Each structure stands twice: as C-alpha cells, then as structure tokens.
Amino acid sequence: MEEKSKNKFSIIVPTYNERLNIALLVYLVFKHLRDVDFEIIVVDDGSPDGTQEVVKQLQQLYGEDRILLRPRPRKLGLGTAYVHGLKHASGNFVVIMDADLSHHPKYLPSFIKKQLETGADMVTGTRYVKGGGVHGWNLMRKLTSRGANVLAHTLLWPGVSDLTGSFRLYRKSVLEDVISSCVSKGYVFQMEMIVRASRKGYHIEEVPITFVDRVFGSSKLGGSEIVEYLKGLAYLLVTT
C-alpha cells in the first residue's frame, strides 16, 4: 500500500492531427485514474489542425502540472517521440499509448494493478488472449497479423503473446535502458522494444486489452510493410 502511494505514472502520448482524440483521451484518462498520481505528456509533432491549442485549453482545465505539452517542430518519428517525452517525465513509471483511442484508458488501472501485484519491469497489453480482442479488422488484416505473429514466435521465442502492440507500461529506468538500444521504426520498433527487454532479462507481464480500429481499414498492411517487417525480423535475429 505504501508503494502504491509513492508511484507516479507519466503517460506519454505522441500526436499528429489529433485535436478531437487528445481531448477525449485526456477526459477518459482522468475518469479512469482517480486515486493515482499521474501526468500526461503530449508530444505533438507540429500538427496543423490545432492539436496544441486544444491541449493548452485542457491545461487550463486540468492544470499544467497534470498535462504537459512538449511539442516538436515537425514529424520526427515515433521512437524519438518517446525519447523526447521521456526527457520530461517525472514519474517512476511510464505508460505509452496511442492518441487515436484504439487504446482505451479504462485499461490503465489493470496495467497498474498488474505491476503492483507482480513487481514487473514492464506490463504489455495483449490483444490475443482471453478478455482481449480486436475490432474493425478484415480477414486479410487478421491473416497477416496471425502470420506475422507465428513467424516471429517461431524465430524469436520472445515469451510474450503480442509483439507489435504499443500499449505498455514501463519502469522508467527500464524504458530508458531499452529505448537507447532500439533503432527500428514503425511496427518493428514495438517488436524490437519488447524483444530487447526480454533478452535483457527484464520481468515482463501481460494484461488483456481490446483494440478498436475506428477508421475501418486504416491499418491495412501493404507489400512494403510486409517487406519492412521481414527485414526487421532478420535484424532482430542477428542482433539480439
């Protein structure tokens, strides 16, 4: 109980043109995390739609110590967005989630609870177990996802069920350690993070999450993504 009271969670949310979603997300985070010390760090990559103005209004409402706006001048990639947000994080735990509400803040308490129960260094949200799930994917998307998963599990033996999900909680020092050795981009970045964390011997736990794709078909995988994925897999085989 004592440990619970001194934990602070920094939620890093990279955004690009998410003026509506970031406001919805902030409301839902505050709704679901009532007795927890946390801050939301918005890393906005110079959205032209006024995302930053909305975040400033939210700061007025919730307080500038609870919502931190740490913008960057232009689109600089997801991996470096986390590094950037991490520099400003004051919590001893860091949560990484997407701004588009495919990751629902209602799962945050289960991440925190799992960490507290197990003392894990990293808690990762998984869509592929009981209680988890995906909505809004067509058959082709499901097929590529399953194929990619079986391939990665056969070759890498990572010990976790969902490699490419990006809804995760890290001990801050662990995220700093792992992220410094990651170089990949896109889907492979999430996979590299968890494989490296697993190889370094960090304690990883999983909680079920659901993933709702609101823009139907937005996350379809093309041929170039599949090639990138296979290259990433080969890269992880020889470097981890």
Place this chain on the structure above:
Amino acid sequence: MQLCLAHKWIAEQFIIANSMKHVVKILTLVVAITAFWIGLLQTSVVPCSHTWLLPIYFIVSLGCYGLLMVGIGLICFPTCPQEALLLQQDIKEAKEYLKRNKIDVGSD
C-alpha cells in the same frame, strides 16, 4: 570438487547461451539436428531409405505446424464488437463534458 566444477561449467554454458545472438541459437539447433541425422545415416539403426527422407518430413511438418498455428489463430481470433459500441458511448460522454467546459474540439 568434481561436482563444483560441473556446476561452474553449467553456469558458464548458461551465460554463453544467454549472450548468444538468437540466430546462433537457432543455427546451433539446426547443426545438432543435422548431426543427429548424420549419426542415424552412419549407424543405420533405421533403414537408410527412410533416413534420407527425414529432412523432407521435417520441413513438411514445420510447414504444417506454421499453417496450423495461423489457422487456429484465425479461427480463434478474439474480436470485440461490443467494445466499439462502448467506445461510442464514452466518446459521447466525453464530448458533452468538453462542451460544458468550453473546450473547442471542432465540429466533427
């Protein structure tokens, strides 16, 4: 003394295995299986004609395993249509709250 040395050896092997790149681990496995197969060929415990076909069986069964796993994964793919409805409710609730607090998120 001997036991102590054995323990140390095992510990060392463990450290080596841990620091091995993953591709080396897989190659080691492949080499071990190949060595076993050559051993079978040399000693002819089972008829040679069968032993020659073993690698093909191995590759075919590996392929079957992959297809089976993808198939099972597809059939049991967890979906959550009710979550999409719940999310719509949450979005509505959030929009009302934001409107009350005069946060302009646009018309969409």
